[in-house]
Amino acid sequence: xxxxxxxxxxxxxxxxxxxxxxxxxxxxxxxxxxxxxxxxxxxxxxxxxxxxxxxxxxxxxxxxxxxxxxxxxxxxxxxxxxxxxxxxxxxxxxxxxxxxxxxxxxxxxxxxxxxxxxxxxxxxxxxxxxxxxxxxxxxxxxxxxxxxxxxxxxxxxxxxxxxxxxxxxxxxxxxxxxxxxxxxxxxxxxxxxxxxxxxxxxxxxxxxxxxxxxxxxxxxxxxxxxxxxxxxxxxxxxxxxxxxxxxxxxxxxxxxxxxxxxxxxxxxxxxxxxxxxxxxxxxxxxxxxxxxxxxx
Ligand SMILES: [Zn+2]
Ligand SMILES: [Zn+2]
Numbered sequence: 001x002x003x004x005x006x007x008x009x010x011x012x013x014x015x016x017x018x019x020x021x022x023x024x025x026x027x028x029x030x031x032x033x034x035x036x037x038x039x040x041x042x043x044x045x046x047x048x049x050x051x052x053x054x055x056x057x058x059x060x061x062x063x064x065x066x067x068x069x070x071x072x073x074x075x076x077x078x079x080x081x082x083x084x085x086x087x088x089x090x091x092x093x094x095x096x097x098x099x100x101x102x103x104x105x106x107x108x109x110x111x112x113x114x115x116x117x118x119x120x121x122x123x124x125x126x127x128x129x130x131x132x133x134x135x136x137x138x139x140x141x142x143x144x145x146x147x148x149x150x151x152x153x154x155x156x157x158x159x160x161x162x163x164x165x166x167x168x169x170x171x172x173x174x175x176x177x178x179x180x181x182x183x184x185x186x187x188x189x190x191x192x193x194x195x196x197x198x199x200x201x202x203x204x205x206x207x208x209x210x211x212x213x214x215x216x217x218x219x220x221x222x223x224x225x226x227x228x229x230x231x232x233x234x235x236x237x238x239x240x241x242x243x244x245x246x247x248x249x250x251x252x253x254x255x256x257x258x259x260x261x262x263x264x265x266x267x268x269x270x271x272x273x274x275x276x277x278x279x280x281x282x283x284x285x286x287x288x289x290x291x292x293x294x295x296x
Contacts, residue, residue, distance in 0.1 A: 064078065218264045
C-alpha cells in the first residue's frame with residue numbers, strides 16, 4: 001500500500017515539475033484538433049458548395065450551362081449537332097452529373113464533343129461514364145493523352161504557387177478533389193480524337209461553336225483554354241476562384257511554371273476574354289486577373 005502511495009506521489013511531483021510542458025503540449029494538441037475540425041467544416045460546406053446548374057446568360061444568348069459538380073465545374077455549350085462538354089469533372093460526381101443533365105434537358109447521347117482543359121483527374125473523371133452511351137470526339141492537348149491513358153497525373157514539375165497554398169494543400173490533404181494523390185480511370189482514345197499543339201481557330205467553328213482554342217500553360221504543360229467570340233473564357237485551372245484566402249489571387253494552387261502562367265494570363269486578356277469560367281469556383285470578370293497580376 002505504501003509502495004503504491006510512493007508511486008502516485010512521485011507521479012504527482014513529476015507532473016508538478018513539468019506542469020508548463022504538459023500545459024503547452026495539451027494546448028498544442030487542442031489547437032491541432034481545432035484546426036482539423038475547422039478544416040473539415042470548411043472543406044464540406046465552403047470548398048464543396050451545394051451542387052447546382054447555372055445557365056450561361058451573360059454575353060451568351062443562353063446557349064450554355066455551367067454544372068457545379070462539388071469542387072469542379074464543367075460547362076456545356078450548344079454545338080451544331082449536340083453539345084460540347086468542357087471538362088470531364090471528377091468521377092465521384094457521376095450521380096450529380098446525371099441529375100444536372102436531366103435538369104438541363106440534355107442526355108449523354110447529346111454530348112458529341114468533349115474538350116479537356118488539362119489531364120488532371122478532377123477534369124477527366126466522367127469521360128468513361130459518358131462514353132458508355134455516347135461516342136464523343138475528344139479535343140485535348142497532345143501532352144494530355146499519355147497521362148489520361150494511364151489514368152495517372154503527371155506531377156513531375158508541379159509545385160505550390162504560394163506558401164499559404166502549400167500549407168492548405170498539406171492541411172486539407174484528402175479533403176480536396178484536387179489532391180495530388182488522386183488519379184483517374186484509364187481512358188482510351190481513337191483516331192477521331194483531336195490533339196492540340198498550338199492555338200487553333202478552326203476546330204471549334206467546324207462543330208458550330210464560335211470560339212478559338214489557345215494554349216495556356218503554367219498550371220500544367222498541357223493546359224488549353226476556349227475563348228468564345230462573346231468573351232466567355234473557359235480556362236480550366238489556368239485561373240481559379242476558390243479558397244481565395246490562400247493568397248493565390250486567382251492563381252492556381254498548383255503550378256508547373258509561374259512565368260508561363262503569367263504569359264497565359266496576358267494572352268487571355270489580349271485575346272478578348274471578358275468573363276472567366278474557372279475549373280474551380282465562381283465565374284469572375286477578367287479585370288480581376290490584371291489586378292492579381294501585381295501579386296505574382
Ligand atoms: Zn488542375
Ligand atoms: Zn482542377
